[in-house]
Amino acid sequence: MAGCWDERLYKNSSVVSLTGFEGEIGKLTAYYAYPEATTTEMKTVIITGNGVSPRDVRQDAELNVEQTMDLSVLSTILISEKTAEDDIYKYLDGYFRDANSPITSKLAIIQGDLKPFFEVSEDKQSTAGEYYDRFITSLEENSMVIPYTLQTASTIIFEDAQDLALPYLKMGEEKHPKAEGMALFSGRSFTGKTLTIDEGVLLNILNDSLGFATRISYLYEDSPVTVRINKSKRKLNISENKIEIPLKLEFILSEFPDDNLDKTSVKKELEQFLEKEIEKDMKEVIKKLQEANCDAIGLGRSVRAFHPEWFKKDWSEHFSTLDISPKVDVEIVKTGILE
Structure with a gap:
């Protein structure tokens, strides 16, 4: 028998559940959040990487962790609205070229700075990615946003007869993420125009x-x-x-x-x-x-x-x-x- 030749133990990796990008190709910043257990509690660790491309910033982030980062259970990808105004596929391409990357990750466009959306997850009992995954899923179940995963969104990105509309989140006054509506894309780029939550419900009916x-x-x-x-x-x-x-x-x-x-x-x-x-x-x-x-x-x-x-x-x-x-x-x- 071949045995467990492809075994990868979680204890040997920093298992990232949430990632996000802001900036642009050439001057890009990425954030990675993964859980770390201590003798008394489970806490979320946030690592920052800088570089010229999504793969480059990940490599830079690896320099700050004691174990190799594992993105095989990545739940959510957050992208700054300014970054999404560029070709969004530039920031997703690497996930389709890695056999260990999940294709069920949720996607969301973020208003303003990205870092506060990671910091708010530090106090959550669940992993950071699971928190946003449940948050977006609840919006989908109430028909406030169109349900998309990394896989289904990619089919629309390459589609010349339909455009994306992704969840649009902002940081509320109480330092808590809030659903603001849907971010409208034309082709692969965020147009800067959005729908409100109520309009998102009507879009789901039309869709x-x-x-x-x-x-x-x-x-x-x-x-x-x-x-x-x-x-x-x-x-x-x-x-x-x-x-x-x-x-x-x-x-x-x-x-x-x-x-x-x-x-x-x-x-x-x-x-x-x-x-x-x-x-x-x-x-x-x-x-x-x-x-x-x-x-x-x-x-x-x-x-x-x-x-x-x-x-x-x-x-x-x-x-x-x-x-x-x-x-x-x-x-x-x-x-x-x-x-």
């Missing part, structure tokens, strides 16, 4: 990539109304310069103090109100996407597949010139626990 729970809230005649999507059905009506997106949304009512929904007229008025507001907000989301030349909805894929004669090689720019209109049809199918 047909809903998480476990999708909630939308409005103020209806001075009364709060919150609905949760029970079922969503999206179609695309494509012509040469126009794309219509009919959406059939079934809602469960989560909050509505006014009630009186046993009256058909009240229920119908509420449905019409939701249709009007959601359609209006979706148009604003599409407007922002077009201003950023960011087809995060993936309309280009459908155009290329079913109407190749209308597909343009410079799709991101062509996308911004199209007449794109959502058409929302709302039905409230459940108003409470018993109904």
